Amino acid sequence: MSSDDLVPPPLVFPGQTGAESAYRVAHDLLVRRAPAEALAVLEPALALDPTSSGLRTLRAWAYLLRAQLTKAEAELAGLVEEKPDDLWARHALGRALERQSRLADALPHLRLAAAMSGDPEHEVAVLRVERRLAEAGERSFDDLT
Incomplete structure (x- = not known):
């Protein structure tokens, strides 16, 4: 053993x-x-x-x-649905989506977590995803409204 x-x-x-x-x-x-x-x-x-x-x-x-990101996403989406103000779950959901290269889906969760926490690391995550979206020539849903 x-x-x-x-x-x-x-x-x-x-x-x-x-x-x-x-x-x-x-x-x-x-x-x-x-x-x-x-x-x-x-x-x-x-x-x-x-x-x-x-x-x-x-x-x-x-x-x-x-790195079981699909399972993490499903679990985190359920947690966020049940408790929308769960900061950790909200940020982790954004990160799980980001790691799956679903940047436009990740950004609203990351933005909300950053606004809720004021944590510089959460703000960096928002900036990173926004930059990656811009580099890819994509726009987030929020940019379209």
Whole structure:
């Protein structure tokens, strides 16, 4: 058995539900850049609690790390639909679309995230996508109105 085969045991704290424990373990794995292992923890927890936005957010993060962009987009679109002011999900959806070269689709999400946060990194993402659209000779939907 190699060290790559080792999966840490789930952490269970007194009074926590399975979902809370799964969230902690999956978050730790994602911080350590272990998305496959995080998904192995998240999927059973989501089978028990499929509406958990916290677990679904972590699953979207894992999909992004694994470059499973279609799955990430679907998860993030659902999260944004349910909670339009979820800044992280909004920005991550824009990034997932950008990484799929769907720049015109990404731009509104990135712009909204930048406006909501004031974060310079979010503003840079907007400028990057706007520049790429301009270089391609494309215009965003917002430019047409």
